[in-house]
Amino acid sequence: MIWPERADSWQYGAYAARKAFLRVIETISESESMTVLCSEGQYDNARAQLPDRVRLVVMETDDAWARDVGPTFVINGRGERRGIDWGFNAWGGDVDGLYPSWEKDNRVARKFCDLLNNDVYDKRNFICEGGSIHSDGEGTALVTEACLLSEGRNPDLTKTQIEQVLCDYMGVSKVIWLPRGIYNDETNEHVDNVCAFTAPGEVVLAWTDDETDPQYALSKASLDALEAATDAKGRRIKVHKLPLPKPVTITAEECDGLDLCDGEPTRTPGERLAASYVNFYIANEAVVMPAFGDPMDEKAQAILQELFPTRKVVAIAARDILIGGGNIHCVTQQIPKV
Numbered sequence: 001m002i003w004p005e006r007a008d009s010w011q012y013g014a015y016a017a018r019k020a021f022l023r024v025i026e027t028i029s030e031s032e033s034m035t036v037l038c039s040e041g042q043y044d045n046a047r048a049q050l051p052d053r054v055r056l057v058v059m060e061t062d063d064a065w066a067r068d069v070g071p072t073f074v075i076n077g078r079g080e081r082r083g084i085d086w087g088f089n090a091w092g093g094d095v096d097g098l099y100p101s102w103e104k105d106n107r108v109a110r111k112f113c114d115l116l117n118n119d120v121y122d123k124r125n126f127i128c129e130g131g132s133i134h135s136d137g138e139g140t141a142l143v144t145e146a147c148l149l150s151e152g153r154n155p156d157l158t159k160t161q162i163e164q165v166l167c168d169y170m171g172v173s174k175v176i177w178l179p180r181g182i183y184n185d186e187t188n189e190h191v192d193n194v195c196a197f198t199a200p201g202e203v204v205l206a207w208t209d210d211e212t213d214p215q216y217a218l219s220k221a222s223l224d225a226l227e228a229a230t231d232a233k234g235r236r237i238k239v240h241k242l243p244l245p246k247p248v249t250i251t252a253e254e255c256d257g258l259d260l261c262d263g264e265p266t267r268t269p270g271e272r273l274a275a276s277y278v279n280f281y282i283a284n285e286a287v288v289m290p291a292f293g294d295p296m297d298e299k300a301q302a303i304l305q306e307l308f309p310t311r312k313v314v315a316i317a318a319r320d321i322l323i324g325g326g327n328i329h330c331v332t333q334q335i336p337k338v
């Protein structure tokens with residue numbers, strides 16, 4: 001994970017965000033070894049707050065989205081771990097990117113692989129974030145058209161060519177394309193916020209029964225795509241609906257705590273944030289899910305606990321991560337053990 005610091009992502013000096021990050025780190029590091037990256041200026045502060053069991057390394061980044069700027073780890077045919085070093089352009093670059101410069105972020109994957117003494121698969125000529133791809137570990141990838149076909153990613157490639165890159169680098173033979181993600185998700189609707197594998201052939205899909213909610217049409221389109229799909233093993237996809245919280249909107253006070261980005265406010269009061277329980281991290285002995293102080297929190301946790309019977313599902317108050325524009329899956333990155 002990456003220690004949050006960016007003043008136009010994390011309100012009021014990132015203090016509340018750090019508390020949420022710390023709860024995520026404490027939970028995950030109970031069953032996994034963890035590395036946290038931070039700036040030189042935050043080293044003493046982060047070291048003092050992090051559990052001793054967590055490794056802390058100074059590495060300059062533009063923000064704290066380890067899922068998107070870190071390497072996507074794969075195990076190749078020889079059982080060797082490799083990190084895919086995708087191109088990163090702040091979720092859309094000069095078309096609709098979310099910050100004006102991303103050079104530090106674009107070096108994180110390679111630098112982190114150096115730290116692990118891991119070779120990389122260099123694919124920096126293809127823009128892709130880890131939050132925009134999911135894999136079932138058995139040859140099937142899951143993505144959204146809204147993100148991977150967006151103008152700011154790889155406009156010179158066709159859908160077929162994009163799919164081929166995913167097959168070549170992720171080692172998959174089937175890509176399931178969902179049309180859309182979560183309403184107003186500023187990443188161009190990353191798949192990790194709307195749908196995730198809970199097992200090969202099974203997914204959770206963010207869902208609302210409220211047909212007046214703009215999310216309904218988006219989730220229904222993805223449900224239809226999933227019900228028409230088969231995975232790499234020829235299985236039909238079992239879909240578990242994971243209810244969404246009531247719409248989460250940012251307050252004027254929270255907006256006041258954010259710096260401008262390139263002279264512009266990053267949030268406006270009343271803006272709907274892309275809250276979803278699907279944005280969870282699967283650890284060795286836990287599933288770490290976001291909670292929003294919503295009556296639906298408990299039902300979502302119960303659904304995930306039933307789907308992950310061998311892990312403890314831990315809900316962590318995540319509004320302060322959501323204000324940054326993502327959630328727990330977005331700020332984590334698994335490193336398979338070899």
Ligand SMILES: NCCCCCC(N)=O
Nearest residue numbers: 065131187324325326330
């Ligand atoms: N403000 C930047 C938001 C980035 C969210 C990242 C993600 N994987 O959802």
